[in-house]
Amino acid sequence: MSIFDDFNDDELEPEESKRAVPQAIIDAALRLPDLSPEGLTVLEPACDMAPFCAVSNELGAKHTTGLDLKDLPEAECNILIQANFLNYETRKRYDLIMCWPPWADTIQFIEQAFRFLAKDGRVIVFQKMNILGGLCRYQFWKAGHLTDVITTHSRVVLDGSRKEMQEYGFFVFTPKTDNSARLRWI
Helix, strand or coil, X not given: CCCCCCCCHHHHCCXXXXXXXXXXXXXXXXXXXXXXXXXXXXXXXXXXCXXXXXXXXXXXCCEEEEEECCCCCCCCCCEEEECCHHHCCCCCCEEEEEECCCHHHHHHHHHHHHHCEEEEEEEEEEEEHHHHCCHHXXXXXXXCCEEEXXXXXXXXXXXXXXXXXXXXXXXXXXXXXXXXXXXXXX
């Protein structure tokens, strides 16, 4: 029996028709033993409603921080900071940084996140699977920061309508440059 036996296609739809990663998908990914937030400090930039922080708290994270341009008092994180992540400065280091960044800023988000990682920390980005393509991102992928690509077993509905279903996945990175990525499914 797998930890994903209860993960079904109905759970791939968000509760509301706004930009949100369904919590069932986040939960399934973070239940992978090597991605568990248990006992870790977690940062979620561009957090919106902080779904990564919410699941991390449920799974035993030591501390969660959400960061967003908007003031979101209902976000489920220990601390919420209103700031632009790409211009954000802090001395604090995090064990795990997870987000769904704007498409055009994905590489910038990853590079900025590397600045805030604790030793042996990881960055997990939720993004369309076709982020792997494109000449503009080729040098970044070639550097070997990517450790895992974790994709769902079916397409994800993110806007409340099945006509916009796409393949999404979690991309796991470390600042180290000698990684070879593995592909996994949830």
